[in-house]
Amino acid sequence: MKPIKKRLLTPGPTMVPERVLEALSRPTLYHRSPEFKEIFLETRKLLKEVMRTEGEPLILTSSGTGAMEAAVANLFEPGDSAVVVVGGKFGQRWEELCRVHGVHPVVVSVEWGKAVDLKDVERALSENPGVKGVLVQICETSTGTVHDVRGIGELLKNFPEALLIADGITAYGVYDIPTDEWGIDVAITGSQKALMTPPGLAVITLNERAVNRLVESPKTYYFNLKKELKQQQKGQTAYTTATNLVVALNEALKMIVEEGVESVARRHSLLAEATRAGVKALGLELLSNSPANGVTAVLSPEGVNGQDVVKVARERYGITIAGGQEHLKGKIFRLSHMGYVDQFDVLTGLEVVELALKELGYDRFNFGDSVKAAMEVFYSSNL
Amino acid sequence: MKPIKKRLLTPGPTMVPERVLEALSRPTLYHRSPEFKEIFLETRKLLKEVMRTEGEPLILTSSGTGAMEAAVANLFEPGDSAVVVVGGKFGQRWEELCRVHGVHPVVVSVEWGKAVDLKDVERALSENPGVKGVLVQICETSTGTVHDVRGIGELLKNFPEALLIADGITAYGVYDIPTDEWGIDVAITGSQKALMTPPGLAVITLNERAVNRLVESPKTYYFNLKKELKQQQKGQTAYTTATNLVVALNEALKMIVEEGVESVARRHSLLAEATRAGVKALGLELLSNSPANGVTAVLSPEGVNGQDVVKVARERYGITIAGGQEHLKGKIFRLSHMGYVDQFDVLTGLEVVELALKELGYDRFNFGDSVKAAMEVFYSSNL
Numbered sequence: 231m232k233p234i235k236k237r238l239l240t241p242g243p244t245m246v247p248e249r250v251l252e253a254l255s256r257p258t259l260y261h262r263s264p265e266f267k268e269i270f271l272e273t274r275k276l277l278k279e280v281m282r283t284e285g286e287p288l289i290l291t292s293s294g295t296g297a298m299e300a301a302v303a304n305l306f307e308p309g310d311s312a313v314v315v316v317g318g319k320f321g322q323r324w325e326e327l328c329r330v331h332g333v334h335p336v337v338v339s340v341e342w343g344k345a346v347d348l349k350d351v352e353r354a355l356s357e358n359p360g361v362k363g364v365l366v367q368i369c370e371t372s373t374g375t376v377h378d379v380r381g382i383g384e385l386l387k388n389f390p391e392a393l394l395i396a397d398g399i400t401a402y403g404v405y406d407i408p409t410d411e412w413g414i415d416v417a418i419t420g421s422q423k424a425l426m427t428p429p430g431l432a433v434i435t436l437n438e439r440a441v442n443r444l445v446e447s448p449k450t451y452y453f454n455l456k457k458e459l460k461q462q463q464k465g466q467t468a469y470t471t472a473t474n475l476v477v478a479l480n481e482a483l484k485m486i487v488e489e490g491v492e493s494v495a496r497r498h499s500l501l502a503e504a505t506r507a508g509v510k511a512l513g514l515e516l517l518s519n520s521p522a523n524g525v526t527a528v529l530s531p532e533g534v535n536g537q538d539v540v541k542v543a544r545e546r547y548g549i550t551i552a553g554g555q556e557h558l559k560g561k562i563f564r565l566s567h568m569g570y571v572d573q574f575d576v577l578t579g580l581e582v583v584e585l586a587l588k589e590l591g592y593d594r595f596n597f598g599d600s601v602k603a604a605m606e607v608f609y610s611s612n613l
Numbered sequence: 614m615k616p617i618k619k620r621l622l623t624p625g626p627t628m629v630p631e632r633v634l635e636a637l638s639r640p641t642l643y644h645r646s647p648e649f650k651e652i653f654l655e656t657r658k659l660l661k662e663v664m665r666t667e668g669e670p671l672i673l674t675s676s677g678t679g680a681m682e683a684a685v686a687n688l689f690e691p692g693d694s695a696v697v698v699v700g701g702k703f704g705q706r707w708e709e710l711c712r713v714h715g716v717h718p719v720v721v722s723v724e725w726g727k728a729v730d731l732k733d734v735e736r737a738l739s740e741n742p743g744v745k746g747v748l749v750q751i752c753e754t755s756t757g758t759v760h761d762v763r764g765i766g767e768l769l770k771n772f773p774e775a776l777l778i779a780d781g782i783t784a785y786g787v788y789d790i791p792t793d794e795w796g797i798d799v800a801i802t803g804s805q806k807a808l809m810t811p812p813g814l815a816v817i818t819l820n821e822r823a824v825n826r827l828v829e830s831p832k833t834y835y836f837n838l839k840k841e842l843k844q845q846q847k848g849q850t851a852y853t854t855a856t857n858l859v860v861a862l863n864e865a866l867k868m869i870v871e872e873g874v875e876s877v878a879r880r881h882s883l884l885a886e887a888t889r890a891g892v893k894a895l896g897l898e899l900l901s902n903s904p905a906n907g908v909t910a911v912l913s914p915e916g917v918n919g920q921d922v923v924k925v926a927r928e929r930y931g932i933t934i935a936g937g938q939e940h941l942k943g944k945i946f947r948l949s950h951m952g953y954v955d956q957f958d959v960l961t962g963l964e965v966v967e968l969a970l971k972e973l974g975y976d977r978f979n980f981g982d983s984v985k986a987a988m989e990v991f992y993s994s995n996l
Contacts, residue, residue, distance in 0.1 A: 236640065243641045243856055254857065255638030257619065258626045258811045260933045291813055292674055293852040296835045330834045422853060427643045430813045430855030450830055451713045452679045468804060469676040472813030472855065473626055474637065502793050550643045 233548025239370050239579045240552045241400055241525040243422040243429050244569035246478075249307065250426055253481035257472045264294060267465035269480050275485035277433055280425075280491055281402055283409035283416055285437035288458045290477075291472045294399040294420035297432035300453035301328055301395050301416055302365075304444050308332030310362040310511055313348045313354045313392070319372035319555045320397060324365040331449065336361060342558060343373045343527070345520035348381045355389045363393040368401035372555045374527030374564060375518040376401070393440055399423055403486060404524040406495035415440045421475060424498070424524060426482040426569040430475045485539030498523040499566040501576050504607040508580040508600035509565075512587065517562050524568035527554070528583075529561065531592045536563040542586035549582045573608045577601050616931025619738060622962045623935045624783055624908040626805040629861075633809055636864035639913040642856045649856060650848035652863050657845065660816055660865035660906050663808075664785055666792035668820035671841045672862075674855045677803035680815035682710055683836035684778050684799055685748075688826050693745040696737045698729045698773070702755035702938045703780060707748040714832065719744060725941060726756045726910070728903035731764045738772045742835040746776040751784035755938045757910030757947060758901040759784070766796030776823055782806055782946050786869060789878035789905040798823045804858060806996055807881070807907060809952040813858045829905055881906045883948040884959050885925030887990040891963040891983035892948075894938045895970065900945050907951035910937070911966075912944065914975045919946040925969035925991040932965045960984050 238245045246254075259266040270289070277287040290297050302324075306312060310333050314324045317340030326333040336358045340346045346366070355361055366388065368379045379396050395416040401407060402417070403424025409417050415437050415587050422429035436444070436455070444456045457468045486494055502523040506516060509528045517527040530536035537560050540553045554562040565579045580600040587598070622630045629637075637789045642649040653672070660670040671679055685707075685871045689695060693716050700723030711718040714732040719741045729749070739746055747769065751762050762779050769777050776958045784790060785800070788806025792800050798820050805812035819827070819838070827839045842850045869877055885906040889899060900910035913919035920943050923936045937945040948962045963983040971980070 238641065238643055240643050242853065245644060251638040251640070255634040257634070258621065258629045258805070260621055260623045260626060263927070263933055291676055292679070294836060294855070295852040296675070299833070299835045327834050329710045330830070330832060334880065393901045402653075420853075422641070427854065428857035429644065429853045430858055446714070449709050449713060450682070452675060453835070469678040470625065470803075472811065472858070474811035475813055475855070496676070520750045544646070550646055 231353070233390050233546070235548055237470040237549045237578060239566050239575065240550050241423065241564060241566040241568060242420065244426065244566065245425055245571065246428055246481065247485060247570045249485065250478045250482045253560055254428065254474050254478035256477060259477070261467065261470050261473050269477060271465040273476055273480040273483065276480065276487060280483055280486050281409050281415065281419070281435055282407060283437065285410065285435040286441065286459055287435045288455060288462050289471065289476065290434065290453065291430060292432050293429060294418060294432045296324065296453060297418045297434040298323060298397060299450065300434055300455055301418065302327040302331050302333060303446045303453060304455040305393060305395065305416065305440060306331065306333045306362055307445060310334065311336055311358055311360065312363045313338060313351060313358070313361050315340060315351065315366040315377060317344060317346060317373065317375065318342050319369035320367050320370055341515040343375060343519065346377050347438050348378060348385060351382055351383050355385065355392065361389065361392050363395050365395050368396050368398040368407065369404070369522040369524055371400045371525060372520045372558070373518055374525045375520050376522040379414065380412045386413055393443060396589050400522070400524045400568060403494060404498045406491050409435065410437065421479055424569045425479065427479045428475065430472050431479055498567065500608065500611050501571060501573065502526060503561065504566055504573065504576050504604035505565055505580070507607045508604035509583070509604035511599045512584065512595045525564050525566045527562045527564045530563060531587070534587060534590045534592050535560045539563045539583065539586045539588050542589055543582045546569045547582050547585065549578070551579065577604055580604055618931055620932045620961060622949050623941050624806065624947060624949040624951060624956070625803065627809065628948060628954065629811055630809055630865065630868060630953045632868065633861045633865045637811065637857050637861035642860070643848065644853050644856050652860060655862040656859055656866065659863065659870060663866055663869050664792050664802070664818055665790060666800065666818050666820065667822065668793065668818040669842055670816050670818045671838060671845050672854065672859065673817065673836065674813060675815050676812060677801060677815045678706065679836060680801045680817040681691065681706060681780060681840060682790040682833065683817055683838055684801065685710040685714050685716060686833045686836060687831045687838040688776060688778065688799065688823060689714065689716045689745055690828060694719055694741055695744065695746045695748050696721060696734060696741070696744050698723060698734065698749040698760060700727060700729060700758065701725050701753035702758065703750050703753055720804055726758060726900040726902065728758055729760050731761060731768060734765055735768050738768065738775065744772065744775050746778050748778050749780070751755050751779050751781040751790065752787070752905040752907055754783045754908060755941070756901055757905045757908045758903050759905040762794065762797065763795045769796055776826060783905070783907045786877060787881045789874050792818065793820065798868045804862055807952045808862065810862045811858065813855050814862055834841060850933055881950065883991065883994050884954055884956065885909060887956065887959050887987035888948055888950055888963070889988035890990045892966070894982045894986035895967065895978045908947050908949045910945045910947045913946060914970070917970065917973045917975050918943045921965065922946045922969045925972055926965045930965050930968065932961070934962065963987055
């Protein structure tokens, strides 16, 4: 049977609800109109609610990487040092951003798939007095690993000079993260992950400490956060924002608030648990020792190239899952369950994995094994 | 009568065709999927056709300002000099971008509303040997003025070291610009102007000379053009692109190619001519001595604040036109006729100007005077 439907089970872009697509396709608004200003200010308010912060959310027209660059370029002076947790592709990105902007990265290297050991972060901070910030992912998407950012926040009480800058691109909307309570000074996210909106917008929040640390003349014009802050407090942006995407994000955030941030987090926790149970029932192992709730990275069984699983899923079944990146390419595949995803989507994802693995010669399971395990998790959850 | 329809007659964002909005709202694609790659490569090809260049168009997820920053950060080394034509808000932006990136701006200052005198550009080049580029707007949107970029291209034959870097954000899709023939090495445009797509994408094209000048380690990570070029030639992007917007842009470019780039330019020329005839028939004057075909800047008559014209048009009639910026605020209003605009839209724009002016006390005309003048232009054009 040839696929007639396309399904998107990648860790971003993710599936976008019909309601959000409808909002996206409304006639374009003028970015300086009172009508748009109102939507923009409401969107910022909704972001504060979803991200649980009293800080200032700034909406940028860029991918999440743009917001990461904005953080590095606006919160550090060249010559400053920052502790950088590097346990995957996005940790590497922090490190690369530091180098471009003349920030000295004190790298805490973590085996890909492992969560960072808080003792290593503490050691890096102790051995490098005067460090101005810690750069970390809440979820390292490339390995499907969640780091203990709350723990890092605790640690930082003893290092008041260091800002906690957390890339939550695949964490916000997956977890219920009390940003302020955890001591996250700067939180970053993107539209195209659990926020259920097409790609093109990034968000960076700044608490008061972070606002006070914004440098006067950053070496970036487009990502000048001082200028953005001044504008966005008035419902404006420094440069033309992606108005249709903002209207879509507004709608998506309303959906999250309607479902309830806590409920959304419980749903993701359950989707992840069921996925993990499913793949284990096939005799497979997870890459991560601290698996994230937004995306599950699965070690491809011996003799099966993870890229082939992705290929079969897409070409034969119309379902897009993700492979591994860098040295994990071929060794893993990743099932995302982030955003506009329910239990049947998770079961579909497991089914396609079963079908692809059978075709690729791995057959230490019977059809339906992963589905059974996942359904049992769902059924007993009472959610 | 209360307005029940909204009409957008601003110089960006502009009205988006229903067909493009439909494309925008198609289910989100994975940016690394073969399906998206094909669309992306086709979009790049369409851009080459519309922009008439054999250079490399790079699509960036940002406003046009992002592409301007990319040009300055990737084509100059700190300490280089560039001639900058400053005759409005966007000329100023070039100058500011130079300062952020350590490029010395040799400013050719032009009265706002005037086109640059080529002799002044030539003098700046002669007096500053070793200048590495000329930064100019094809249309200076803030004043509705078109500069003679073709002439600058001619001049530069005697200054082979200098790249011609042209901001065509409100020029491409308005004019039929033979980019390569005019000697434009780097051309910039944005999605939300005459390209009839919502805001969020910018385009920068590089010819071979420009590609060879890309610096190895630009002081920007998100806008690293060397990295983008390598990816985009394969139909990829360095970071997640705004996939829905790319699909929409693809559709809009197809519409332009179907209508024909030359026909599109003739349409804009006529819309502009009719607008100019209309406002003159009301006894009003244009700001510009070299009026652009995408937007007409009109001097507000004595005793009438241009911002009030904008306000009445929007609040009473649901029609958004633009005011003046910086020191022109209050002194002008701007009618855009760029992109998805036909003769009836132009007539509507003139009508609302008539209505607003009457209400604001300027009555040296009879209702319909501007409409008559514009209709005569349209009728006699045989277009």
